[in-house]
Amino acid sequence: MQIIVKKFGGTSLADISRINRAVSYVKKSLASGYKVVVVVSAMGKETDRLLSLEDKLEEYKNSDDIASLLSSGEQISSSFFSIILNNNNIKGKSFQGWQLPIYTSKSFINSHITNINTKKIISCLKKNQVPVVSGFQGINMDNRITTLGRGGSDTTAVALAAKLKAERCDIYTDVDGVYTGDPRIILNAKKMKTINFEEMLELSSLGAKVLHTRSVQLALQYGVKMQVLSSFTGKKGTMLVKETKNLENQIIRGIAHSSNEALITLVEVKNKPGISAVIFNALASEDINVDMIVQSASLKDEKVTYGYTVSKNDANKTRAIMEKIKKKLSYKEVIINKNICKVSVVGLGMKTNAGIANTMFSQLAKHNINVHVISTSEIKISILIDDKYKELALRSLHQGFKLNKIKTN
């Protein structure tokens, strides 16, 4: 049984004509002799609509019911997609997370898939039915509905593909592949025919919103062939591969950016052992992820400045947590800066190539762009700059690394 998992995002399901187009891709794969499993996100702006219900509340105390609320979006789209499949004489059958089930960790909002029972899926496929699975949702051991976080449907699709040993996992979205930079900002950004998993992992975790980061991790871990392609054209997109051919020639492969973060600065923290642990334990216990961290060089027994970034949505909550532990930290004040942007250059070639940082910082200096925080890994350099310099920084780095001239295969 040769299986393809096809995942359709919200924009690919926004209205009936788009769903019909999605169905035509299912039809095509069926005609080629594949068995097809469909995974869907919520239709169009449905998740935003549901979140807006919640936004009307000042606060909420139980994420349990929020997960149940949000997951209804995928319930609508999977049911509806299956109805339209049937209208096209394809036997569809919708499955909610609890119906398979898709088991997850306990957490309601950013849960992780722990296992999928594919018995019903396989039984469908054997009967030439097309299972339509709600992405983004599962159940935990208490039989409560959980959700996988924004973009979690990608992860559902890859997890299913891994478990079913599928030939490929196609992620249909509103862009036609992975670009060297955001094509809305960098007009000569180039679409890549292939991209290495690790590069994609960095790009997606750094703000290139093409794929859910965990889906790429999972695909890498289980060797799932993954393709990103446009639901509007259905043409070949970008294929994620284990090795790209032109590794030697091309050092940097893409530039990502994200404006979703806030920089939290703790001014004049008393520097003593264990202070960092106090800060980051307090945040972790409230499920707040910290991304970049910077600490001013400290003289012994002197005061230091801590800076770190969190998701903008978590900024106010973070302030409250810092207030709570103010006594322990005895800092002077907390400053929250939301007008920042993270820009990252990514490429496997960096591993064996010096001079990347030099090119990067010369480009920024040329335009007088001040860098607040720097963080690096083996295959990326990320910087934090004022948001107003975003376009300028992206375009000048894209040009500086000659990304408009790279071979895209």
Place this chain on the structure above:
Amino acid sequence: MQIIVKKFGGTSLADISRINRAVSYVKKSLASGYKVVVVVSAMGKETDRLLSLEDKLEEYKNSDDIASLLSSGEQISSSFFSIILNNNNIKGKSFQGWQLPIYTSKSFINSHITNINTKKIISCLKKNQVPVVSGFQGINMDNRITTLGRGGSDTTAVALAAKLKAERCDIYTDVDGVYTGDPRIILNAKKMKTINFEEMLELSSLGAKVLHTRSVQLALQYGVKMQVLSSFTGKKGTMLVKETKNLENQIIRGIAHSSNEALITLVEVKNKPGISAVIFNALASEDINVDMIVQSASLKDEKVTYGYTVSKNDANKTRAIMEKIKKKLSYKEVIINKNICKVSVVGLGMKTNAGIANTMFSQLAKHNINVHVISTSEIKISILIDDKYKELALRSLHQGFKLNKIKTN
């Protein structure tokens, strides 16, 4: 444990201020020492919105997914209601049909509750939590989502009340009780403090849209105390009782009407044994309910005219079914009349009182209102008239039976 089940309909949940008001009724009962179980319909016009998705399709072939689609409306409202309970420092916990589970018959669209597992509900109540149960939905033995038909949340509430041996089942709605006639048409219609179950059963099945018919049947069967009251005022509504006090004095208790039916007339059907069975078996096999039936007096071996009413929504489907069995029936033509209205007078007193039909038909004759079909039971008389006479007929019958002067207790 003294339990009250409170069911809130769509209009009672249309926005946050209304949900807050609903929550205030929960609070009040909790303060009086009761345990409260909440049952909710879909918020405001949510079910209509979901149905409108489906309406965009020319047809659909699998009601399986339609049930899954529609049930998401209650998932949203139960989750959201529980969130707001928690914001009011009441521990809420939402439950979908599958989470209890609520077991139903196999059918997806007009399913019947077969059993409810109340273990989780009771465990919540013991912990002083308020379970918020999605009405209208359940699962069948195949683990597929089913729905109970329009207004099915009332039935969920009563079934839970029966199973939990609740003190009372409060149905909060957009009217403040049961009236002697539609108060939008009959301005001096009177609200009844109590109404007999059987009368209510007739009224609701005849088009008084206050309660889901099956919920009344269930309440009668299991002896559930049931109250209809307004979610806007929270004031005492109409209590459903086994016996009303003034049975002897008041013959007719209410007038109901429905414009949801279509009259199907088969002209010149060949009259031979088994013809009725052919017609009604064909309809039953497609789940079409027939209400009133009339057959013209037949001479032996002559042709007859069959008339019967079905739901307006089923009219076109009915025509198609009749076309299919045309050869067997050899009728001349099918006429569908959608401009009709069913008017019914209801009262336990009719059992022992002659002259009701006389009063009824004199009133109609006085205004030259022609009657197409008549059907009677022990406690009601229903007639089918042209829809244009609806208001005239209702007002003159209300006055003719002096319903504006009845004692309402």
